Amino acid sequence: MGSSRLLVSFALVIMVAISYEPFPWMGVNASNEPTSCYHSCNQTFESRHQCYKRCEELAHKDGYKIYGYPYSTNTRRVLAVLHEKGLSYDPITIDLKAGDQKKPRFLSLNRFGQVPVFLDGNFKLTESRAISEYIATIHRSRGSELLNHKSFKTMGTQTMWMNIESFEFDPPASILTWEQSIKPMNGLKTDYKVVNVTEQKLEKVLDIYEERLRNSSFLASNKFTLADLYHLPNIQYLMETPTKRLFENRPSVRRWVAEITARPAWKKACDVKAWYDKKENK
Template identity: 70%
Template sequence: MGVNASDVPTATTCDHYCNQTLESRHKDGGVNNYIIYGFPYSTNTWRALAVLNEKGLPYTRIKVDLRSGEQKKQPFLSINPFGQVPVLKDGEFKLAESRAISEYLETAHRSSGSQLLDHESYKTMGTQKMWIYIESFKFDPPSTILNYEQAIKPLMGLKTDYKLVNETVPKLEKVLDVYEERLKNSSFLAGESFTLADLYHLPNIQNLMGTPSKILFETRPSVHRWVANITARPAWKKACDVNW
């Protein structure tokens, strides 16, 4: 059922009204399960699955075999022409990019499961968004390089570029030094509750803790405590299950 213009309240409440409408059609027993196209070893797939798990949402996983290049062929390219996973399907609606998927799910199901953003306070939301962007622009670039060089390349039979690793480590150390100071006075990056700001860090952290770069996290007590806390979440452990 659509929404007629006459059904919409004044402009000041339209955003609230539309969000309520979006959430209401996702109630249990309403829309069928989500479909998530991904790969069991894809860190970005883990991110989207973690949000689905945190929110307690039903979903069906469709494996896209990255090793055989299935993501670069039809019919997957008709789902995401950029040839990347994950992709979320909500009925006929398709959404790519793990962070976009995560915020969509959190917004659509704000009252379900874990509350991963504060939708009531603009200031609290502002702090959460700040740390979300810090992850994207400060943490993700160096941690992705280290993840690829130290965790992914060995699995592919490729040689690690140790010169690049040595150049990248100080960049991640600089970010983690800021995190250490923040986490001395806060349980999580954006406050006292687990949010998307923390969750977005999990994929690269998961892999880096199995590489020499784990020392960067372990030698910073507050960061180490935070890492142990967020990686132990049941929703995250379920997301990392590669038995598809």
């Protein structure tokens, strides 16, 4: 009798312990609590790969919506990530030329009046790089591996180059894109004095890139990652301006640009017709 009681008590303890640990297949909504879902993958006997896939399914259950503009560099950055992961989305057009970003309806979504705004069910994100990292993390085992979660050192290197893009490449590249591409599209005149000064700044950055890319296929590693993808929107515009020569005059940079701009996901991200052909444009 004593042994039987001990066995029953032990079984009850196990059942209680299990009942307090959320399992990924027992109603955890990764869309609202992605960290809980992925954390529970480490607490179960289920294959971690299968568990991650289940978390992704839960996270995307409600679908994605993007408030953006198909010519916007920041909107295209997020679209590229979605296409690299093979994910669907509903685009809602915010016409920057018409000033939609300044209207109360959009400002209720983003008080800064900037696109894109990304909705995952009731969860909202702004800032294209934050959105990109969210998607790449939630869908880590799907499509292109844009972030490496297996090595702290590799992840550190990727983060370093992502920050270099944000703080060293993007400032001069964005000014040059604005002056030579966006201004003419809006009937404004290019300030060539600004272009000349800013090109000198970009050249210094590209010299460092040339040195790095002589020894690495891509910036963060020998695989395409978010560190490379983040550069695409400005590069796409600049390759249609005189600034193109700064990239072409550096053999390793030229090779890198040709490779990343040829990616099918990026071509889809730049397809303006595809954006407007989708439903739910309001």
